[in-house]
Amino acid sequence: MSRRAAVVLGAAVLASWGLLGTQAVLTAPDVLNLRITTNMTGVIPSTLYGYMWEDINHSGDGGLYAELLQNRAFQGVLPGTQNALNAWQPYNGARLSVTNKVEGVTSALPNSLQFTIPKIVFGPIGFENTGYWGIKVQAGWTYNASFYAKSDTFTGPITASLKSTTGTTYATATIKDISSDWKQFTFTFEPNTSAPDTNNVFHVEVNGPEAAGQTIHFGMFSLFPPTYLGRPNGMRVDLAEALAGTNPGVWRFPGGNNLEGASWAMRWKWNETIGPIENRPGRVGDWGYPNTDGLGLMEYLNWAEDLGAEPILGIWSGISIQNYSDYSSWPIVPEADLQPYIDDAINEIEFITAPANSSEWGALRAKYGREEPYQLKYIEVGNEDQFQPESYAGYRWNAFVTAIGERFPDLEFIATTYPSTALNPPYMKIDYHQYESISWFENAAFMFDNYPRNGTQYFVGEYAATSTNDSVPLGTIASGRFLYPTLAGAASEAAFMTGMERNSDVVFASAYAPSLQHIRNYQWTPDIMTYDAGRLVLSTSYYVQQMFSLNRGTHLLATSPASTNDSAPLYWVASHNNETNTVFLKVANTGPDDLTAYLSFDFNVSSLFGTAVSLSTPTLSPITGMFNISNTLDEPENIIPVSSAFAIPYPDRYNYTFPATSVTVIALEANM
Ligand code: AHR
Secondary structure, eight states, rough: OOOOHHHHHHHHHHHHHHHTTSOOOOOOTTTTEEEEEEEEEOOOOOTTSSEOOOSTTSSBBBTBBBBOTTTTSOOOOOTTGGGGGTTTTSSSOOOEEESSSSSSBBBTOEEEEEEESSSOOOOOEEEEBBBBTBBBTTTTTTEEEEEEEEEESOOOEEEEEETTSSSEEEEEEEEOOOOSSSSEEEEEEOSSSSSOOOOOOEEEEHHHHEEEHHEEEEEEEEEEEBGGOOOOTTTBBHHHHHHHOOOOEEEEEOOOOTTTSSSGGGSSOGGGSSGGGGOOOOOOOOSSSSOOOSSSSHHHHHHHHHTTTTEEEEOSBOOOOTTTTGGGGGOOOGGGGOOOHHHHHHHHHHHHHHHHTTOOHHHHHHHOOOOSOOOOOOOSSSSOOSSHHHHIIIIIIHHHHHHHHHHTOEEEEESSSSSSOSSSSSEEEEEEEEEEEHHHHHGGGGGGGOOOOOSSSEEEEEEEESSSSOOOOOOOOGTTTTSSSSHHHHHHHHHHHHHHHTTTTTTTEEESSHHHHHHHHHHSOOOSEEEOOSEEEEEEEHHHHHHHHSSSEEEEEEEEEEOOOGGGTEEEEEEEEEEEEEEEEEEEESSSOOEEEEEEEOOBBBBSEEEEEEEOOOTTSTTOOOOOOOOOSSSSSSOOEEEEEEEETTTOOOOEEEOOEEEEEEEEEEEE
């Protein structure tokens, strides 16, 4: 046996390969001999790991967007219907309706809440907002609240409070001087006591006998807790901190299907998501609920900056989704009618990037608080246009890329069709999505090994292991689809991610999707984080993203052997960070056995201590060896990463056992 072969694999491994024929599989007690070399084979892009974002599962409204009141401005609802009162309830016999028969707060918000007090009433009377299935009341927080009100006859006072559904009052404010013109009233709540749960409401009342027979109109309510980095109109702190806690390199937004709209008119319109929130009409999003658009274009761009992530801006490419399962029903803008939409995209990019003093759109951005242009490098033309390839390849891609490219020559364009679809001009970057089964992700760990090295690059712009079911990965929960990511699913994603990282000369970015899920109202599973009004759980997939993203090498290191299908169920990638002089070895073990590797190095470690962080079922716990297991809101810490430090007796080798169905990142200090 040559020295190389001896280094490569232990005898037990070779024996098992012989037995298994075409696909070799490591099983205990097989041992992998794995050498990490000093051969730097490529630069790892900083954009490699990140997220795709759209409002789905109440990820924005009711999720990352910190606003606590649901249906705060009666956007996207039909006045006069019961549904228009979603999340609002009368208190003590109040008559409530949503109307557009009186002038709204602004022309963008024509609907208001009509509160009529009966002629005979005893005690206080009013109405309540139940939030996004509850409201968190936290002692020590300052809540910024506001509403617009007017009445032809009633002048006040109005009492607003944070209360439990069982009647405990946590904070109160009194509002006076209501007049017949719309006026905004702002006030704060500073509760001294935290509520034991989120069964709380935003309560508004007047003295019943004093107000009897009168009518008051209300519009654009708002209730904000403290936000991430204290940004006004900002993000819910726990969710934002968790997303930031993976140090994402890209932030792809605003969709996903939610970019596209059920019709052209219902598409995500950038210019209706900017400026004062009273100027944002909102829309019924593709996922079936009204979007306030409180999280708008500038909020997303500020957020990407806060994260240090490269924004990848999706622009509407001329298709909407009328009926998802019938592609022939999707409205496609004919070539002759496309120009206004191209102009609209150009205006959007100008709004983002133009100097404030030389462009109408740049000046508008400055007026809305941002003088300095935002950095923008990547434009994604559409979303999943492989479902409408003829018109995309026929004219839509060409029309958008040609016109925008002429105006902004430094931008890079990402296509969203099948990689095999020929486009004119040819795409240089392509986004193609992967929602697949566990075994698909394991096999796909090597799919980029054969990707052509012809200058084009790949963006895995949405991916997640969604199911145990190979034939229907997007089926029902009963057929194997995950409600929450599982350990086995996350390990398979990690296997795939080793392949992306090993091939990061051609995979320039990736984005796990979808990101967030409100457990009380969601449309898509699994998601990287799940929450309700008070709690948050980080999934196994979240931890994999975090482990891969935080332990970033700047350069790939060759290993001997390279990770191939022949060494499944171990998958690995090695890298070196030139700034910190750290060598990382990321390993997914997707099998049912603990597997040992004899690691050896072409270098000497400079510290005889290494560290490892590992995600697996905890030893000595009742769930040891259960791999189809998740973190849930009720059991949020079933599977969490465990860090360890270990002594390295010899500076050029170490034996490590990778637990069954696990993801591990080993870090070694090494001067190279
Ligand atoms: O992530 C959920 C949906 O999956 C996205 O909106 C769409 O792009 C994909 O089909």
